[in-house]
């Protein structure tokens with residue numbers, strides 16, 4: 001089964017969009033969309049960490065790889081195109097239905113966001129050499145079978161002195177305890193985790209210099225536990241209205257994925273890291 005089926009076979013875009021229209025007639029906020037457009041461990045808090053890096057480097061031409069339903073690109077566009085200066089944002093994703101949903105959600109969110117959204121495989125990017133000065137992966141390298149090949153392609157489309165930002169799941173010290181399904185894979189063959197050491201070596205061989213590492217598995221675990229308690233809270237009066245939830249994207253399997261994430265983080269089969277690297281040569 002292709003990875004696009006893992007992500008889109010269980011979602012019902014029409015129901016989700018009409019629910020969003022009904023619940024948020026003025027348009028949903030970034031926080032209201034988070035359960036279905038921040039499909040990574042750490043939610044908006046994790047994306048804010050990437051924004052801090054972007055504030056430091058101030059890129060002009062960003063490529064986000066594996067953008068999902070578009071939460072990060074809306075955050076970036078919202079923050080940078082108003083507070084700093086206009087930047088060009090391009091996103092790619094292999095799951096075409098995510099890109100279509102991304103466009104529809106963006107329409108509901110704001111008419112002012114202009115982003116190029118492209119369906120393609122990150123291992124064959126349809127862009128000219130030196131097209132970008134920043135590339136971001138947020139929980140998408142974890143699905144890519146050949147990291148070295150993918151980074152070679154990134155390097156081709158990156159300009160000299162560009163930045164690569166990664167917010168990724170890394171294989172921890174106890175991979176044998178890994179439980180499936182997880183949000184990025186229903187079975188082990190869809191998950192392509194590397195140890196930090198393996199990833200660092202591939203980055204170096206691919207011409208990247210590692211400038212900054214941030215290991216925040218503990219925060220990630222605390223975040224997932226808080227989310228689980230919110231998702232399981234059945235006592236609120238709003239319970240009669242179907243809540244916006246990751247199950248609308250990943251299906252009922254999400255109810256197994258969430259506890260598995262907690263078990264995998266607690267048991268050391270996965271870790272969450274944010275890395276920032278510079279490309280030294282063109």
Ligand SMILES: C[S@@+](CC[C@H](N)C(=O)[O-])C[C@H]1O[C@@H](n2cnc3c(N)ncnc32)[C@H](O)[C@@H]1O
Nearest residue numbers: 038039040066067068093094095121122140143
């Ligand atoms: C776990 S989701 C994360 C989505 C988004 N970055 C987020 O954090 O909400 C992984 C995304 O990577 C995309 N993806 C997986 N393999 C890909 C590939 N080879 N090329 C492009 N996108 C890919 C998937 O379709 C999916 O949207």
